[in-house]
Amino acid sequence: MQIYKVGGAVRDRLLGKPVTDIDWVVVGATAEEMLANGFRPVGSDFPVFLHPKSGEEYALARTERKSGRGYGGFTFHASPEVTLEEDLIRRDLTINAMAEDDQGVLTDPYHGQQDLENRLLRHVSPAFAEDPLRVLRVARFAARYAGLGFRVAPDTLELMRQLSESGELEALTPERSWKEISRALMEDHPQVFIQVLRDCGALKVLLPEVEALFGVPQPVAHHPEIDSGVHTLSVLEQAALHKQPLSVRWACLLHDLGKGLTPQSEWPQHIAHEHKGLKLIKCVNERFKAPRDCQELALLVGQYHTHGHRALELKPSTLAQLLQSFDVYRRPQRFEEFIAACEMDARGRLGLEERAYPQADYLRGAATAARTVAVQPLLEQGFKGPELGEALKRERLKALKAYKEQHPQ
Template sequence: MKIYLVGGAIRDGLLGRPVTERDWVVVGATPEQMLAQGYTQVGKDFPVFLHPDTKEEYALARTERKSGKGYTGFVCHATPDVTLEQDLQRRDLTINAMAQDANGEILDPYQGLTDLENRLLRHVSPAFSEDPLRVFRVARFAARYAHLGFTLAPETRHLMKTMAAKEELTYLTAERVWKETQRSLTEQHPQVYFQTLAESQCLEPWFSELVPVIANIGPHLQSAAEHTHDASLLWAVIGTQIDATAAESLCSRLKCANHITELCVLSSHYFHLLSAPILPETCLKVFNQCDAWRKPERFLQILTVIKLASDNPDNQHQQNEKIRRALAAARELDAKKFVAQGLKGAEIGRAINDGRLTVVQQHLR
């Protein structure tokens, strides 16, 4: 039995980045041997074990054979005769296909060190095309390491184009595509994720609404990412570049959580209205339509998105502050005051609306 550290821990260690988790491959062992040493088996499709002390994952070396469509159609073969090289060959990128033995020696059968030095994202083998999720994973790595000068190898880009042309991406689930997208939005350069997909002709079928506006999304997303790494806010910034109907369709296809969808769609719908000088009557109407009275935090998020997506953030900040103060003051109006004055029924509603309008006028001067 031989145990090797593999994957991201080696890659990030060599790049001088923090290593957040470590994965291990065990060569020459059986499940029975792992269990006998105190490991706990957790893998269903292939043997993965948790270390009895560190709880880190130890996977038996394995090969995979494609048996269906999408990213789940694989038959796993994990026996003691599977070599380290065979296990590393099934990985996505060469920079993720390196191993380190107990003596600290790097084993690099697929030139990951060279590609790391050349800042190149290159697939290990043609088997890359068997898992369409890797298209989005590679785009995410491009976003993560763009600031270090990493680029996509031409042959890998060509392979991704081929996969898209064969409609391999249609076999993925919305949950997996959104998970990669959401993680990409938290990277230093999230716009590179979408640019990589666009340049590889992989925006279809999951991001079809973004195809006509991809040139606009890049600069806005890059600028917004300099101020926040909140995936929900950045996704809503993308929403401001398309109309509300398209934003709702996009979020629905990716099965985004309700609060993410609402923020994206509302930001799209009110972007142009709130990013221009606004009349008090219009502002009050927006408050009502956005249910800002019951959900003020969400409305403040919308204002944040508008500022992040604005071409003139300083001016937008000033307007946002006026709107924010107007909302805070208008929410202080209480129906009890008008009940005490003897008003009833619809009269109370009209009085509250008139009072709110007066307050909004005062703050938007």
């Protein structure tokens, strides 16, 4: 029995990055031997065991063969005869197909270390094209390591293009797709993830609503970058730079989908794109079964982001409706995330990345003013039921009128 550290732990150590999760592969052992040594089985599709003390995962060396469509369409074979090289060749990228023994000796049969030095994301073998999930994984790694200068190797991009055209991407489950998309959006350069998907033709399969934004112009006065797709990438870039949570990044990706529906005859104007985009945002949310907080924020940002930009001009009654739409009295954090998404939208424009966004503090102040209206005095006046709700609305509107008078444009 020989045990090797494999995959990301080896890659990140060689890159000088922190190693968080460690995967181990065991060569020359049977499942019975693992159990006899106190390991606990966890794998249903193939033999994976938890170490009796550390709890880390140890997998028996295995080979795999394509037996059906999609991510799960594989038959695995684990036995003591499977070599380390045979186990490593089934992995996606050369930089993930290296192993280290307990002495730190590197096994690198597919030149992953050289690709690390050359900053290349390259597939290990032609079997790469058998697993559609790898399109998303490679794009995610491109987003993770873009800051170090990594790029996808041309021959790997070509295999990703073939996968995108094969119909295999449609076999991915919403859960698997969302797992990769959500992880990619939380990388340092999530816009690279979207760009790589576009470069290999996967974006038009997975997110045709986002693909449709590219080539659609916007008014240059507000959008010096002009292209709606480029703007979306820039907004996503700003969200990452400002360390926004997943819900905000998801909303940033989808906020302008309505612009892809504007007839060419109306370009570069996009009248009512906020409302038009809601059905598309809802469709994308459902396609990937996004978490509820992501779904809700994406819809609200899509509908109201221009309200955010015009916050200083809004009438008190419109402000009151906006606050009510977000349920700021019970869910203040969601409104804070809306403000963040609006600010990222304002900054995601060529040459305007550093400009001030006074609307943010104005909206926060308005929410505070409305929230400070107390219910108790209204109860003491005898209001109850629906009448209490109406009285509360009136008092909040008064508070917003006073707030607006204190903050003239």
